[in-house]
Amino acid sequence: MEHSNSDFEIIQTVLAGDIQLFEDLVKRYQGKVLRLCYSMVGASASEDAAQEVFIRVYKSLHQFKGESSFSTWIYRVTSNHCLNLLSKKKRERTESLEALTEKSREKMSLLPQDQSPLKHLENQQAVHLILSRMSPEERAILSLREMEGLNYKELSETLDISMELVKVRLFRARKSFIEIAKKILVTSPHQKLSIS
C-alpha cells in the first residue's frame, strides 16, 4: 500500500515535536488494530484496548528503530496488550459465553440441515464463539495469520517466537479451531451435524 509519507518519516516528524501528525498513523492502522483487538478480546472491550494500544505506541515511539516494519511492530504491541488484558481477566469473559452459545445455537437451528457445518461458520457470532473458546495464544496467531495475512516470518517477529514455534502453534490453533467448531455445531439442539 502506497502512502504519501512513509511510516518512518511520520514517526521522525512526531518525535521532532509535531505530535498532531501521529493521528495520520492512527488513521492508517486503526482498522488493523481494532480488528485484532476484536478477535482477541471481543467486541465490548475492543475499542478501549485499541485506544490503549495507540497510547502505548505513542509513548514508546522513540524505541522503534525501523528494524522490522511498523505494521509488524504495531501488531506486536497489540497482541502483547491483548494477551496482558486476557491474563488479567482470566476468569472474566468479555462476552457472556453462555448467552452467546445459546444465540448461536438458535441461529444454527434455522440453517438448512443439508449443508456442511463449516459453511455455517459464515455466522459471525459462531466464529467469535469458537475463537473465544481457544487459548489467547492460539487466537492471536490464528487471527494474525488468517485475518491479517501475516506470513510465518512476520508472525515470528510479531509474536517474538521462533519459526518452528510458529509452525507448531499455528498447527495446534487450526486443529483446535476445527475441534471446537465440531463441538459447538454438532451440539446444536435441533440438528445433528458432522464436519465433512
Add this chain to the structure above:
Amino acid sequence: MEHKTLQLRLYEFLDGELSVEEAQVFSQHLASCQECQKEADAWKTAAQTLLNQPKLLVPVGFSQRVMSRIFESPEKESASLLVLLMDFLALPRWEMVTTLSVSILVFSYFSVYYFKQDQTAASPIVWVDSELEAGPLQFLGKEIGKEDLAQMTIGNADSDESDLEVSSHE
C-alpha cells in the same frame, strides 16, 4: 516420508511456506492421500470463512479520541523532553549509558574520598593533639599531659564522665 510427518506439513503447504522441492513432494502425497485431502478441504473452508468475516467498521471519531487522550496525558511533556534531550546530546544509547556510568563512578569515588577526609578532621585524637599544642588540658581540676592521655580509656561520645578513667591520678 511417513504420513504423520507429511500431515504436519499440510498447513505449511497450504500457507505457501514450503520450498519448491518440498511442495512437489507434498503435492504427490496429497494426490494420493484422502485423509490429507479431506483435512485440506475442511481447513480451506474455515480459512475462507475467517477471511470473509464482515469488515469491522472503525467507530466514528476513534482517532480524535486517541489524540485527545495523548494530549491529556501528563507523560506527553516528559516524553517530548526526553526525546529533545537525546537529540541535543546526539549520542547513541550505549554511549549515553557509558557516560552516565562513568559519571556515577567518579561521583562515588569523590564522595567516599571527601567523607574520609571529614572523618579524619573530626577524629578526637587529632583534636586533642591540636589542643595540647596550645597548652596543658584541665580535667577534673587537674592538668593532664600527653602521657596521662595515653593511659586514659576514652569511651564513646555517648558515655558519661564515669567512663573516663585517669589511672595515673588514682
